[in-house]
Amino acid sequence: MPQTITTGVKALVDDANTRIRTLSIDEAKAMHGRDDVTFVDLRDPREREREGKIPGAFSCTRGMLEFWIDPASPYYKPQFGEDKTFVFFCAGGWRSALAADTAQKMGLKPVAHIDGGFGAWKKTGGPVET
Template sequence: MQIKSTKELVADASRAIETLQPEQAQAFVDDREVLFVDVREPAEWQGGHLPGAIRVPRGQLEWAADPASSSYKPDFGRANRIVVYCAAAGRSALAAKTLSDMGYRNVSHIDGGFEAWRKSGMPIEEEGTPA
């Protein structure tokens, strides 16, 4: 049995989903029908995040996005577009592919993740973790 590397898994996911450059994603920040989902860990979130994003660590994504789960976040059901991001785009590619596999449409992720967003000079919120 051949084991796929994480690099291969991320590459496969990236081919199956839409990838946005930070500037393209920034155009959606003020759109209330677009949900930004930060799949980084809580400590990463506290170091800054995209304006209006919700925090759903990668390991909790499927439950947060499943309407039948007690952990469901209703924001998923209200969004017409979902933009996922992580630190550098690996976790977000996998997360966006998972959401697409779950049946969500119009899902994308940010190329280069939060680091590319920050380096592009895009706006960042730096308050603590929301409830």
């Protein structure tokens, strides 16, 4: 008997988006490079290699996020202990919505994510390094 999925990914993302701050590309560009903001790239290394990256962004694959945020975890990264605004992004804005929601639930704040993700950033001329 096949599995019955009762909540799809679209519903999960839509639900997350009701609780988190979503930045337009213009808002994100205005925040880029500020000392009080950390951009967090959730894409995997192959995506970053293929598409390029936002200069100065901190890379944290989606699968390690919770472990890197929690100071009690053996995988904790001190970047998540800094008093900054964390701006999450992925390729298109779905993983980053889920990640921002999870980070916020864990107590990280303030957090936001970029509407349309890296794809929209690149398409609108945001700075990219290869």
